[in-house]
Amino acid sequence: MEEKKFLDLLDKELMIALGCTEPIAIAFVAALARKHVMGKVIKVKVNASCNIIKNAMSVCIPGTNSCGINLAAALGVIKENPGKKLELLADLKPEELENAIEMVRMDLVIVKLSDSAKKLYIEVFIETEISNSRVIIEDKQDNVVLIVVNGKPLKKRQFNKNIKKMKI
Numbered sequence: 013m014e015e016k017k018f019l020d021l022l023d024k025e026l027m028i029a030l031g032c033t034e035p036i037a038i039a040f041v042a043a044l045a046r047k048h049v050m051g052k053v054i055k056v057k058v059n060a061s062c063n064i065i066k067n068a069m070s071v072c073i074p075g076t077n078s079c080g081i082n083l084a085a086a087l088g089v090i091k092e093n094p095g096k097k098l099e100l101l102a103d104l105k106p107e108e109l110e111n112a113i114e115m116v117r118m119d120l121v122i123v124k125l126s127d128s129a130k131k132l133y134i135e136v137f138i139e140t141e142i143s144n145s146r147v148i149i150e151d152k153q154d155n156v157v158l159i160v161v162n163g164k165p166l167k168k169r170q171f172n173k174n175i176k177k178m179k180i
Contacts, residue, residue, distance in 0.1 A: 034068035035084035036101065037153035041136045042088025043100055045147040048161045051140035056121045058085045061133040065125060075104040078113075082121040085136060086112035 038058060046053070058081055060068070068081050076083065090112045093100050115121060126133050128150075135148045148158040159166040 033153045034064050035071055035073050035079070035081070036099075037132075037149065038064070038068055038081055038084040038134055038136075039073075039088035039091065039101060040154065041134045041147050041149055041156075042085040042138070043091055043093055044088075044156065044159070045136040045138040045145045046089045046092045048145035048147075048159065048166070049138050049140045049143040051142040053089055053115070053120065053138060053140055055137075055139040056085055056089055056115070057137040058082075058121065058123045059126045059133075059135040059137070060123070061126050061128055061130055063131045064134055065123070074101055076109055080116070081123045082116045083112055085121050085123075086115040088136075089115065089138065 038060070042056065042058070045056075060081070065081065068079075068084060070079055072079050073084055073087065076087075087101060087104070087108070090108045091100050091104070126135065130150050132152065133148070133150050135146065137146045138144060143162050145162075146158070146160040147156065149155050150157050
């Protein structure tokens with residue numbers, strides 16, 4: 013009986029991910045935010061908990077030989093395939109990496125520390141010349157709790173009422 017409880021817990025807690033889950037989760041949230049906007053991206057803001065920032069800053073992103081929250085977010089924006097969740101960078105192409113690096117060089121991606129009390133909290137705001145979106149995950153790398161497009165909520169689930177709106 014204890015073995016079944018243990019296996020059930022593993023099934024609940026473990027998830028398939030390409031590489032370390034923190035930078036991949038950032039890429040996933042950015043890809044999901046990008047999916048909901050049209051036009052050329054002019055600004056990407058990542059607001060993350062201390063734990064996420066600490067773990068994501070120095071971990072190599074698979075297929076890049078590089079690390080960094082800015083690059084992880086830029087890759088998510090470029091890949092724009094949130095359906096693959098934490099495996100969205102599995103088929104990363106050299107030109108996609110170059111485009112993401114260029115986004116970082118142009119300072120299009122800004123990273124800030126969130127004031128959320130959650131250990132796992134990632135919020136990405138994307139602005140284009142014609143639209144914007146905001147996506148938040150909490151508690152688990154694929155637990156999307158909020159999607160807002162052009163100021164209108166599309167999805168709200170067990171949303172922490174204490175979360176403050178990201179300053180844009």
